[in-house]
Amino acid sequence: KAGVTQTPRYLIKTRGQQVTLSCSPISGHRSVSWYQQTPGQGLQFLFEYFSETQRNKGNFPGRFSGRQFSNSRSEMNVSTLELGDSALYLCASSAGIEQYFGPGTRLTVT
């Protein structure tokens, strides 16, 4: 089976812009979770989608949003980018207790 894929792999944006990241889960996985990874805060959970519905949400401001499509592909959007949003954004898909991660999207905000 193909693994979790994320696009793009690298992104440079300017403060105030918005960005959309994409994640394609492993075939058959209906749960998709998003994480932000930074050196200072470690791995932080953003939200989880299951069957097109947000099932869990972490403690991030409303500028961070996501959605899931009927084929389980997911997107996350960050509006009004801040310098502190620079991070590695990881997507993970799951069919049970194990999470399968993609390679991440490295977002740099200048």
Added chain:
Amino acid sequence: GDSVTQMEGPVTLSEEAFLTINCTYTATGYPSLFWYVQYPGEGLQLLLKATKADDKGSNKGFEATYRKETTSFHLEKGSVQVSDSAVYFCALSEKGGSYIPTFGRGTSLIVHP
């Protein structure tokens, strides 16, 4: 709430040395426990898991035993290689519900030839 505490890194070892990375947890129920590994420039990969007390998870020479009495899940390897250099994350997931894991801060391992 649930939490996972890992030893601070980096852990620096010579090739063929014995590795221990400590992990302790706090959970309200009886969670499943995991070790994930992140190689440079990549996402996390599941290394091993244990789903109940006294279970031993093992993979690629790494082992960890679920110790309920000490709420610990320490990662060990008898002889590390340069290729084991990575960041290791301990995590727990409560049974039932959505299984969203709680991760530790990660421990960087550097293995020198």
